[in-house]
Amino acid sequence: MARQNFVGMVVSHGKMDKTIKVRVQRIKFNKLVNKNVVRFTDFLVHDEANKCKEGDVVRIEYVRPLSARKSFSVTEILKNKGLSWIKYREDAPAVVAAEELRKVTQYKRDRESRLGLDGTPTVSEQLDVLRTAYNTQNFVPEHARTEEQKEAVAKVIAKYTPDGFLPSFASGPLYDLPIDKLRAELKALDGTIEQASFSKHAAAVLRDEPARADAILRAMGKIDPSAVPRNIKKNLLMKYFVKTLGEQKQEATA
Structure with a gap:
């Protein structure tokens, strides 16, 4: 049994x-x-x-x-697996201690670099040097510059801009901040919402005002609107309304 x-x-x-x-x-x-x-x-x-x-x-x-x-x-x-488990338990404290020591050392090194304690300039100090060099090159005449200012501008140009020109700080963001990313996402979301609303409006015009829809399609270059499928008509009308609203917004802001 x-x-x-x-x-x-x-x-x-x-x-x-x-x-x-x-x-x-x-x-x-x-x-x-x-x-x-x-x-x-x-x-x-x-x-x-x-x-x-x-x-x-x-x-x-x-x-x-x-x-x-x-x-x-x-x-x-x-x-x-018992022997390997015993070996793991014996080796685990040393491995964990070594990993903690490595992370603490890396953290201290990053902190010193961030605060400038290791001799490297901080981000704020680097930005100050860039702004000073930019202002010197663009707003201080050549004959009025001191030797120290000339040397600072030459160092910045050699390090950041080999072409010999310091771009304006207003030409673009220095850092990709989270607020800029959120602003771009919000703008894209607004466009999606507007497109969805225009889709409903185009469907309503196509359903309730077919003559107006055909006139708009003829104005867009469609000779025979009756030969165009209904879904394509809807997409064309939606693009037309989006473009019209964009032009109206530009005229209002102008």
């Missing part, structure tokens, strides 16, 4: 000798949710050879009860 057997992982050693705790994963159908649910059951198992370590994958088999709670015995060690 076949005996009940399971495959599980050794999670700990019992209080008694030759006793281990094995965790078995089983799947049971739950009628409430109408799905298979994973369940874990712990068994006290007899280990006659006393060879199993934490992390080993073993096969256990039902035997006659050896105690009130122990009625399974180890029959086979399928995967001997």
Whole structure:
């Protein structure tokens, strides 16, 4: 007669000798949710050879009860992962300490660079140098510049602009700030909303005012509007209304 057997992982050693705790994963159908649910059951198992370590994958088999709670015995060690788990636990503190030391060192280095403590100029100082050089080149005559100003401008030009021209700071953003990204996303969202509203308006005109729709299509170069499919008519009308509103906005702002 076949005996009940399971495959599980050794999670700990019992209080008694030759006793281990094995965790078995089983799947049971739950009628409430109408799905298979994973369940874990712990068994006290007899280990006659006393060879199993934490992390080993073993096969256990039902035997006659050896105690009130122990009625399974180890029959086979399928995967001997216990030794590698022990080695991992021994090496883990050193690995974690080395990783923490590396991160702390990197943080201190970044902080010194950010504050200028390591001798490198901060972002604010670099911007001040750029602004000073730009103002000197564009607003101070050549004959009125001091040797220090000439040297500063030459260094900035050699480092940032090999063509010998310092661009205006107003020509574009120095940094891609989050507010600029949000502004661009908001503008794109406004365009999407307007396009959706114009789509409804174009559909209404096409449904309620077919003569007006045909006149608009003829003005756009469609000789025979009746030969144009309805969905293409709608798209053309929507583009027409979007363009018309854009021109009206430009005239209003002007």
